[in-house]
Amino acid sequence: MSPTRILILGALLDGPMNGYGVRRRLEFMGADQWANVAFGSIYHGLGKMADEGLVDVVEAGKGGKVVYAINDTGRMEFYRLLMGSWTTVQPIIDPFQVALTFIDKLQKEDVVAALHERRLQLATNVEAVARAVGAKQRHGAPAHVNENLRLMRAMLQAQLDWVEQAIPRVESGELP
Incomplete structure (x- = not known):
């Protein structure tokens, strides 16, 4: 299940657009903050979905624009992928969890220093996302866009809580 595919097809539900228009629509929804979309993949995705018959080329303008x-097949695929995302729980691949797997390979001082740095970054991100809630609406985004930001903030806060509990455990020698 490709989140980028869902995002592209979903953006096209608002009407025909070029790759730049899709990117702007996703940025408007805040997807650049919570979806980890490589915006270059939008152009590749659109071309691939055209080849697969999910979207139609309605205009090929000058300069390659x-x-x-989206066509009916694309709408059905969007719905299938969307419902799959609502009902399927998948692991979140986080590079930090990969690093945590090898905590015993580092010196205690290095782990403590890294956790303090992570704590600062997480606290900054939690505050930034909290400020962003509602900001998109002032520019016309629908209210439900805030829910992605609230979920992102909760996930960051959970990591921050864990880090704050882990620091004294590492310092005391309880971890690793």
Whole structure:
């Protein structure tokens, strides 16, 4: 299940647009903050979905600008992928958890220093995301866009809580 595919097809539900338009729509929804979309993949994805018959090329303009529209097959695929995302729980791959797996390979001082740095970054991100809630609405985004930001903040806060509990455990020698 490709989140980028869902995002591209979903953006096209608002009407035909080129790759730049899809990118702007996703940025408007805040997807650049919570979806980890490589915006270069939008253009590749649109071309691939056109080849697969999910979107139609409705205009091929000068300078290579191509306008795409979702078709009925694409709508069905969007719905299938969307419902799969609602009902399937998948692991979140976090590079930090990979690093945590090898905590015993580092010196205690290095782990403590890294955790303090992570704590600062997480606290900064929690505050930034909290400030972003509602900001998108002032520019016309629908209210439900805030829910992605609230979920992202909760996930960051959970990591921050864990880090704050882990630091004294590492310092005392309880971890690793």
